[in-house]
Amino acid sequence: KQEVTQIPAALSVPEGENLVLNCSFTDSAIYNLQWFRQDPGKGLTSLLLIQSSQREQTSGRLNASLDKSSGRSTLYIAASQPGDSATYLCADSGSARQLTFGSGTQLTVLP
Amino acid sequence: GAGVSQSPRYKVAKRGQDVALRCDPISGHVSLFWYQQALGQGPEFLTYFQNEAQLDKSGLPSDRFFAERPEGSVSTLKIQRTQQEDSAVYLCASSELGGGAQYFGPGTRLLVL
Numbered sequence: 497k498q499e500v501t502q503i504p505a506a507l508s509v510p511e512g513e514n515l516v517l518n519c520s521f522t523d524s525a526i527y528n529l530q531w532f533r534q535d536p537g538k539g540l541t542s543l544l545l546i547q548s549s550q551r552e553q554t555s556g557r558l559n560a561s562l563d564k565s566s567g568r569s570t571l572y573i574a575a576s577q578p579g580d581s582a583t584y585l586c587a588d589s590g591s592a593r594q595l596t597f598g599s600g601t602q603l604t605v606l607p
Numbered sequence: 608g609a610g611v612s613q614s615p616r617y618k619v620a621k622r623g624q625d626v627a628l629r630c631d632p633i634s635g636h637v638s639l640f641w642y643q644q645a646l647g648q649g650p651e652f653l654t655y656f657q658n659e660a661q662l663d664k665s666g667l668p669s670d671r672f673f674a675e676r677p678e679g680s681v682s683t684l685k686i687q688r689t690q691q692e693d694s695a696v697y698l699c700a701s702s703e704l705g706g707g708a709q710y711f712g713p714g715t716r717l718l719v720l
Contacts, residue, residue: 500649530708539611539698540650540711585649594640594663595700595709597649 498523498590502598509576510606517571517601519586524564527589531560531571534583534600543584544571576605611712613699619718620689628684628715632701639682640709641674642698650698656682689719 499522509515519529528547532540544553544560546569552561559572569586583602587595612631620626632639638657642650643666652666658679667674671690676682686693696716700709 528708532711537716539613539713540700542708542710545708587649589709593638594652594655594666595642595650597651599647599649 498526498588498596500586500588500596500598502584502586502601504601505599506602506604508604508606511576511578513576513605514572514574515576515603517573517584517586517603519569519571519598521567521569521588521596523588523590524567525590526564527593529560529562529569530587530589530595531558531569532585532587534585540585573603576603578605578607581605611699611701611710613697613712613715615715616713617716617718619720621720622691623688624719625685625687626689626717628686628697628717630682630684630699630701630712632680632682632699633710636701636703636710637679638702638704638707638709639676640700640702641682641684642700643668644696644698644714646695653684653697686717689717691719693717694719 530545531543546562557574583600585600587597614629641653644650654674655663656676671687673685696714698714700711702709
């Protein structure tokens with residue numbers, strides 16, 4: 497059974513700093529890897545999706561990478577802003593199609 | 608539609624009461640998923656539909672949970688005889704095809720007293 501782990505559980509950084517969020521998974525037979533953002537009391541907003549044949553995806557200040565051999569994905573956020581404060585979740589979609597989520601990293605960007 | 612919508616947004620139920628949660632997926636999306644999210648945790652899979660067919664219900668925690676999507680569009684998650692441990696946020700997601708990017712609704716926050 498796929499297990500997804502996100503470390504750290506919480507992270508606090510000053511505004512303007514570049515940061516990396518980590519996601520690891522136990523089963524390398526993934527279909528795609530999706531990163532989400534969740535604001536308090538809200539649903540999930542899809543940020544980036546990396547297909548199993550890809551190594552990275554970029555959107556604005558966000559860059560997500562995927563290394564299947566090591567079972568890791570990272571989300572890089574450049575020049576962080578207070579508006580980036582949220583919980584970031586990674587999720588793997590295996591052959592069964594449903595997503596297996598990590599517990600998330602709660603990010604606080606201090607002004 | 609513009610996105611996935613869910614109703615109600617909040618539901619307070621007395622223990623033993625039946626509840627029904629509704630999901631309107633993005634128009635044309637074939638796949639629909641239900642997830643349950645406990646406080647401080649990531650969502651956990653409950654069930655999956657492709658059109659009107661329920662292809663996977665392995666995540667439903669008990670036979671008190673039932674989901675349907677009779678016309679391949681709107682879906683309803685029903686919980687019978689609610690228990691306190693059913694308190695959670697119930698999220699619905701849809702995708703064009705199974706395995707594609709999933710787009711989530713705002714969720715229904717259920718509190719069972």
